[in-house]
Amino acid sequence: xxxxxxxxxxxxxxxxxTLAVDKLCMEIEEGEIYGFVGANGAGKTTTxxxxxxxxxxxxxxxxxxxxxxxxxxxxxxxxxxxxxxxxGVYDDLKVSEYLNFYAGMQGIEKxxxxxxxxxxxxLVRLTHKRDAYVDTLSRGMKQRLCLxxxxxxxxxxxxxxxxxxxxxxxxxxxxxxxLMELATMGKTILISSHILHELSQICTSIGIIDSGRLxxxxxxxxxxxxxxxxxKLKIKVSSKEEEAVKVLLEIPEIKGVSSAAxxxxxxxxxxxxxxxxxLRTLVEKGxxxxxxxxxxxxxxxxxxxxxxxxxGNDN
Amino acid sequence: MTINxxxxxxxxxxxxxxxxxxxxxxxxxxxxxxxxxxFASSNMFNPRSYQSFNPRMAIDAYNILITFQFALxxxxxxxxxxxxxxxERERQTLDLMLVTATPARRIILGKIxxxxxxxxxxxxxxxxxxxIVFFFGGIGFADIAKLLLFYLLTAFFVASCxxxxxxxxxxNITAIITTYIFLGLVTFGPFVGFxxxxxxxxxxxxxxxPVYRDFVTGLFPSPVFGYIxxxxxxxxxxxxxxxxxSDVQRQIxxxxxxxxxxxxxxxxxxxxxxxxxISSILLIFxxxxxxxxxxxxx
Numbered sequence: 370x371x372x373x374x375x376x377x378x379x380x381x382x383x384x385x386x387t388l389a390v391d392k393l394c395m396e397i398e399e400g401e402i403y404g405f406v407g408a409n410g411a412g413k414t415t416t417x418x419x420x421x422x423x424x425x426x427x428x429x430x431x432x433x434x435x436x437x438x439x440x441x442x443x444x445x446x447x448x449x450x451x452x453x454x455x456x457g458v459y460d461d462l463k464v465s466e467y468l469n470f471y472a473g474m475q476g477i478e479k480x481x482x483x484x485x486x487x488x489x490x491x492l493v494r495l496t497h498k499r500d501a502y503v504d505t506l507s508r509g510m511k512q513r514l515c516l517x518x519x520x521x522x523x524x525x526x527x528x529x530x531x532x533x534x535x536x537x538x539x540x541x542x543x544x545x546x547x548l549m550e551l552a553t554m555g556k557t558i559l560i561s562s563h564i565l566h567e568l569s570q571i572c573t574s575i576g577i578i579d580s581g582r583l584x585x586x587x588x589x590x591x592x593x594x595x596x597x598x599x600x601k602l603k604i605k606v607s608s609k610e611e612e613a614v615k616v617l618l619e620i621p622e623i624k625g626v627s628s629a630a631x632x633x634x635x636x637x638x639x640x641x642x643x644x645x646x647x648l649r650t651l652v653e654k655g656x657x658x659x660x661x662x663x664x665x666x667x668x669x670x671x672x673x674x675x676x677x678x679x680x681g682n683d684n
Numbered sequence: 685m686t687i688n689x690x691x692x693x694x695x696x697x698x699x700x701x702x703x704x705x706x707x708x709x710x711x712x713x714x715x716x717x718x719x720x721x722x723f724a725s726s727n728m729f730n731p732r733s734y735q736s737f738n739p740r741m742a743i744d745a746y747n748i749l750i751t752f753q754f755a756l757x758x759x760x761x762x763x764x765x766x767x768x769x770x771x772e773r774e775r776q777t778l779d780l781m782l783v784t785a786t787p788a789r790r791i792i793l794g795k796i797x798x799x800x801x802x803x804x805x806x807x808x809x810x811x812x813x814x815x816i817v818f819f820f821g822g823i824g825f826a827d828i829a830k831l832l833l834f835y836l837l838t839a840f841f842v843a844s845c846x847x848x849x850x851x852x853x854x855x856n857i858t859a860i861i862t863t864y865i866f867l868g869l870v871t872f873g874p875f876v877g878f879x880x881x882x883x884x885x886x887x888x889x890x891x892x893x894p895v896y897r898d899f900v901t902g903l904f905p906s907p908v909f910g911y912i913x914x915x916x917x918x919x920x921x922x923x924x925x926x927x928x929x930s931d932v933q934r935q936i937x938x939x940x941x942x943x944x945x946x947x948x949x950x951x952x953x954x955x956x957x958x959x960x961x962i963s964s965i966l967l968i969f970x971x972x973x974x975x976x977x978x979x980x981x982x
Contacts, residue, residue, distance in 0.1 A: 418779075421783050422782075422978055423783060424977060425978050438978070443787060446784060446785050447785055449783065453776070453779060453780070456776070457775070457776040457777045457779065458777070459693075459697070459777065462693070462697060470689055471780070471784065473686075474689050474781060474785070474786045475784050475785050475786075476785050476786070522785070
């Protein structure tokens with residue numbers, strides 16, 4: 370069993386009459402990339418700021434590597450790298466000076482700084498910008514520089530709040546590649562993003578937050594399966610397309626069928642057992658099935674279902 | 685010992701390029717100009733004037749220079765420190781500092797050191813101008829050293845006030861205005877209070893006959909009270925008329941000379957310096973508390 374790097378216990382944050390985080394219980398295991406999903410104002414940033422020790426909770430506790438954040442904040446900060454959803458850069462500093470400044474703030478000895486800065490710049494692909502002023506960098510470069518800053522003290526746990534926000538497709542791909550590289554280095558990452566498709570590609574687990582409550586958590590597949598009672602099938606036939614459609618429409622679990630050029634899209638209520646029944650029926654009726662592919666529920670559809678409040682479970 | 689990273693960064697960025705050099709040159713030129721104008725208006729350069737060799741005029745020139753520098757300290761230091769934390773907040777870099785292993789107390793100290801470093805740079809750069817008075821005698825190196833120490837302590841206090849209000853208020857402008865108002869009250873408030881107290885007691889039987897301790901009790905928080913120690917009695921020049929300080933200074937010096945025991949050594953600048961140290965420590969403590977994110981509930 371892996372170590373739990375982050376654990377929140379009934380974490381609650383109230384701003385006057387607004388409940389930003391409501392008894393949130395969450396666990397992130399070592400080496401996980403945990404996607405934190407929620408609409409604007411759902412409580413993602415507030416939760417991340419509390420975990421980073423930047424905000425005091427109204428009640429509840431946060432433990433990072435077993436250390437209580439509110440009791441030993443400085444000790445916890447040695448283990449956390451935090452990248453907020455804004456740049457926070459000094460325009461009058463050069464790239465290497467910027468990183469050296471934060472190395473100093475993290476208490477790293479001067480003789481280690483230069484090597485450290487060089488290796489980080491290489492990781493975030495900014496070596497060629499070492500002596501450039503920060504204000505001359507593009508948005509994507511600034512974002513990568515901020516990621517390098519959050520890694521300066523080699524933390525085991527990273528909190529990344531919307532790291533791909535406002536980036537163009539190329540910069541997003543670059544950021545995704547760097548995050549994958551960090552995961553292979555053994556970092557545990559808590560990441561929030563609105564680009565759910567990308568999150569589903571890189572995350573090992575997700576947590577969906579709605580109105581301050583964690584409504585679902587687990588691996589992307591687990592959450593999808595748990596929440597989704599309907600699915601889609603893509604069936605390819607070599608011939609007898611019309612006959613196949615007729616057969617499919619006779620099955621009560623099938624709610625809709627559309628076909629074109631040998632490809633049949635099917636909306637099904639049910640899961641694996643139902644899919645097996647459908648395939649068996651088609652084969653028994655002599656339909657030449659070339660491929661039979663259940664489509665996974667997208668994170669978007671799960672997110673939409675959960676945040677509508679229809680199927681949400683309290684955790 | 686490692687240099688505070690905030691101080692290091694600030695010195696690196698502010699002293700890069702020509703801006704700081706030009707600022708220092710302008711400041712020294714301004715002081716020299718003031719000195720020149722004073723001597724010129726006093727007819728000192730006229731070889732036929734008997735005042736040409738009057739060394740007392742140099743003392744008045746010294747009074748003018750140190751008053752100018754004292755005023756500058758109250759204008760420049762709050763301008764730097766009252767925005768020190770709030771500007772980090774506006775630039776969205778405060779969170780990035782607070783998430784590091786550097787404690788809030790060290791961040792506050794770094795910001796104070798930045799303003800003191802800039803002020804001391806200007807003060808030290810102006811020493812050759814003040815040094816002109818050495819030609820005429822009457823003021824020694826010890827006086828200048830004590831003056832610099834007093835300025836340092838006052839700058840520490842003023843900077844602590846600025847950082848404190850910068851920590852409390854989110855907006856730059858609110859922090860600046862509050863700092864200046866607070867410093868105004870601390871500087872002139874005790875004098876106003878003491879004056880009212882004296883006027884009320886003067887009407888009573890026996891009148892108002894203060895001793896040195898009364899002045900200390902009433903005026904100790906005011907940096908102007910400490911500054912009086914360095915103000916040499918006027919000898920008729922313009923320097924003597926600066927806010928009527930000369931009369932107050934003469935009376936305080938007289939009463940101090942009459943004191944006995946430990947009070948004899950409690951010069952105004954020492955009393956005020958002690959106040960500056962204690963209040964600065966308290967302000968730093970409260971600023972650190974206000975800045976500590978885990979303690980902060982907003």
